[in-house]
Amino acid sequence: MVCIKEFLNVVETRTSIRRFRPEPIPDEAIKRILWSATRAPTAGGRENWFFVVIKSDEMRTKIHKLLIDSHIKYAREIARMPQERIEKWRKLMEGGMYFAPLYIAVYIDTSKLTATGEVSAFNAEFIMEIQSVAAAIENAILTSWCFGVGSVWLGAPLLLEEEFRKLLDLPQEYKLMGIIALGYPQETPSPRRRRPLEEVFKVI
Numbered sequence: 001m002v003c004i005k006e007f008l009n010v011v012e013t014r015t016s017i018r019r020f021r022p023e024p025i026p027d028e029a030i031k032r033i034l035w036s037a038t039r040a041p042t043a044g045g046r047e048n049w050f051f052v053v054i055k056s057d058e059m060r061t062k063i064h065k066l067l068i069d070s071h072i073k074y075a076r077e078i079a080r081m082p083q084e085r086i087e088k089w090r091k092l093m094e095g096g097m098y099f100a101p102l103y104i105a106v107y108i109d110t111s112k113l114t115a116t117g118e119v120s121a122f123n124a125e126f127i128m129e130i131q132s133v134a135a136a137i138e139n140a141i142l143t144s145w146c147f148g149v150g151s152v153w154l155g156a157p158l159l160l161e162e163e164f165r166k167l168l169d170l171p172q173e174y175k176l177m178g179i180i181a182l183g184y185p186q187e188t189p190s191p192r193r194r195r196p197l198e199e200v201f202k203v204i
Helices: 004-013 027-037 057-077 083-094 124-146 156-168
Strands: 050-054 102-109 150-154 174-183
Touching: 004 124, 027 050, 027 102, 027 124, 050 057, 057 083, 057 102, 057 156, 057 174, 102 124, 102 156, 124 150, 124 174, 156 174
Parallel strands: none
Antiparallel strands: 050 102, 102 174, 150 174
């Protein structure tokens, strides 16, 4: 309980960062971030997660290009944004938004599911694996902020999962769960307001 004040401050001040300074994140911090991810709750104790750390200039540039493509696909097919807004968003991304000193792509190895465990939103085992990975991502994000490293959890890459898998040279059985972009914030972050707590719970 000694660290409760500091921990709650990390939770309260964390916010998604979309523009990063170019300086790299120290290896020791990266290891701590990954270690924290592996301390997350994991369904059945399976630890069925796999992290791909992207640091090289060449690979980060390719990842960023796919991030732009996946966000444009999201804007057109899911958010159904007007074309003018899509083009504005594209220019922001081409101007450096989401380009980070470090990316961590997070996967589930579906070959480790049981014989009856299909990759489906209706399969309880697979849903539990997703929940475990989501907890790992949250641990990584909070620990990053302890080091002053900002992050943004990106879900749009799921729309181009095969392209990311090929680029990262992973087996077909590995299923992408998200990509975290990490780096020191370019600007002072301002956490977004949340709905009042009274609106989102009840006591029975």
